[in-house]
Amino acid sequence: MEKFLKELNEAQREAVLFTDGPIMVIAGAGSGKTRVLTYKIAYLLKKNIDPFNILALTFTNKAANEMKERIINIVGTTDAHNMWMGTFHSVFAKILRRESLKIGYPNNFTIYDTDDSKSVIKSVIKEMDLDDKVYNPGYVLGRISAAKTSLISYEEYNKSDELVSEDRMARKPLFGQIYESYCKRCYKASAMDFDDLLFNMHMLLRNFPDALLRYQKKFKYILVDEYQDTNHCQYIILKQLAAMFENICVVGDDAQSIYSFRGANIQNILGFQNDYPDFKIFRLEQNYRSTQNIVNAANSIIVNNVGKVHKIVWTENENGEKVKILKAHSDSEEGSIVANSIFENKMNFQMQNKDFAILYRTNAQSRAFEESLRKLNIPYRIYGGLSFYQRKEIKDLIAYFRLTINNNDDEALKRIVNYPARGIGKTSIERLIIVASENNKSIWQIIENFGDYKTGLNTGTLNKLSEFITMVKSFSVQLKNKDAHEMACLVANSSGIARELYDDKTPEGISRHQNIEELLNGIKDFVDRQESAAGEENTSSLAEFMQDIALVTDADIKDKDGNDKVSIMTIHAAKGLEFPYVYISGVEENLFPSQFNINTRNELEEERRLFYVALTRAMKRVFISFATTRYRWGNVVSCEPSRFIEELDTKFIEFENKKHFKPFDDDSRLSFDKFEIKKYKYTGQTVKKNLVKITQAINSATPNNPDFISNQNIQVGMVVEHQRFGKGKVITVEGKQSDKKAIVFFENVGQKQLLLKYAKLKVIE
């Protein structure tokens, strides 16, 4: 027997050794699920299965890469690089680029992110002259996503009496038309949204038997992690791919299903059992991660759920400490209690920062923890929230890349056609959009051949547009012979973005410029990596770099400056991870469980599973915190501890000794909170804004500014002349220094309020 197999327990080993035929592994939290998958693949390779025949679908690309590395270590062959491993989305994107022509897309198609999709929906709604309150773009996108996930095309949608009447009942009768326009517009822009990657993959396999056959033959062994979070579309694709060999292994835990809002369907577990009646099932129930107290506390939560597969998670680990409940009087106090607790545990037990994680239900809760950790000089890393690729300056530069690669990418074009400013305004762009949609063309195609269309734009604007297009075309031409880094630098410089940000000396401007540099460095890394990987083909082009940039998530990005940091993230983002110390924060009614998910049993059960996931991330200790008041929507709200705290079996929990809490009376607490807010205000963006204002004021107040001098002398009763408004009489003057305002009554245009700093007034009398 292979040496590495001895590291597995009985159940794990059986699951690893059973390689042929359909199997399902029901793996409790911390039961070594990743280890089983890793060793199973390693075992397949040891049995001389060709890595090209293995497809492994994981929940994040990072997980895939880590698993790959481990397998390479075990098997000792770099051949393993040839396995297909990654998320559903990234693997399918890769396949779709190869097969794109079949489904009528160019291989350089863009992947639209949620912002792009919403923007398309907004413009569709606007053009159809509909109310965006009735047709809320977020709602519309959600319903489109649900349709695609259920494999309902817009044609089928509009043919379905049931769906159409459903929309009519919901007073959104035109939803089907929006769906249709949205799809057509994405297609015209050579763009796919996240759901299209799945939807089109299914279409490819359904409509092209040769493609289906090729991939069925290729993927002789299919392994799926986190199976409980697959949606209907993913389920069908798996069924298609596995139909020939039926060597499919799915691993999951129904108790950890937390993505139903995204279409994940626990029923897929039952579907699997029906599709492959002779399937083998393996249960991994021994937990190696957590202490008994943690496992027991988690079990005491999950028994409250009715719908679940029978399974008992147990552990031989030590008892450990009880789960401790921490009470705070405000969200900011919660932050400092948690930060202090981390500090104490670090000191008392010689732990490192990276041994701690703070988890919460919503990203908005991160602020208090950031503040408190910063005060104690504890380094941290926030996962999720505003990720690197969502920052404005990054999106701007990326939009140039996108347009260079795919000229029809309308969303990218709209974003940058006038950034940096080149005198192409909103009205011109709106007109172009209308002409484009009338002619069923992309915006680029209209500009490229504007002689053929009546745009009604003046020659000046058309020239500016042509210039823009010529510039981007010159980029496109060089795509093939330059590597990604050379291209990126060229674009950053020629587009004027680098200059624009370099000239901006405000603190924000400087940090934006740094971010651009970071992106360019990242691209350099990419080029180096690709070249050292000794590819036969040119794999270091910009197009290559951009391929699945939209699919990169925060969790995939490695932290450069050291890894010893406290992790702060949502519970969703913590899925699949483990930490010695876990703080679950904001465990209050209406926050966790979320106010949106308490109306049906199913919703509440998903929240409960989420809580279960949070608890089972911990190895040594869990702290649960709640606050009795919290800032939400800008004002203080009082909060109740969550029902989940009550559901925990009291045998496994303890409450923080009341003595440890400083006895705030209401008044002092109020001032404490106020102090906190004030402090935040002047450390955050406000200070930057003020800086900008101050510099402006200084600039306009320099003595060699003649306007300033003359305007300072303006007084009530004077007759002045204005460039555009003509002659007028000053009625009032108020404000001080640079903020002086005057109300002037003009002969021709009537009364106007003017800010003297800007208005160029000539004194006549």
Place this chain on the structure above:
DNA sequence: GTATTATCTAAGTCT
């Protein structure tokens, strides 16, 4: 067309 300021409105988990 551009830049700044005022007003409104939404507010959640993620590929």
Place this chain on the structure above:
DNA sequence: TAGATAATAC
């Protein structure tokens, strides 16, 4: 509270 949109002046 913040981000997006509308309004205003240049």
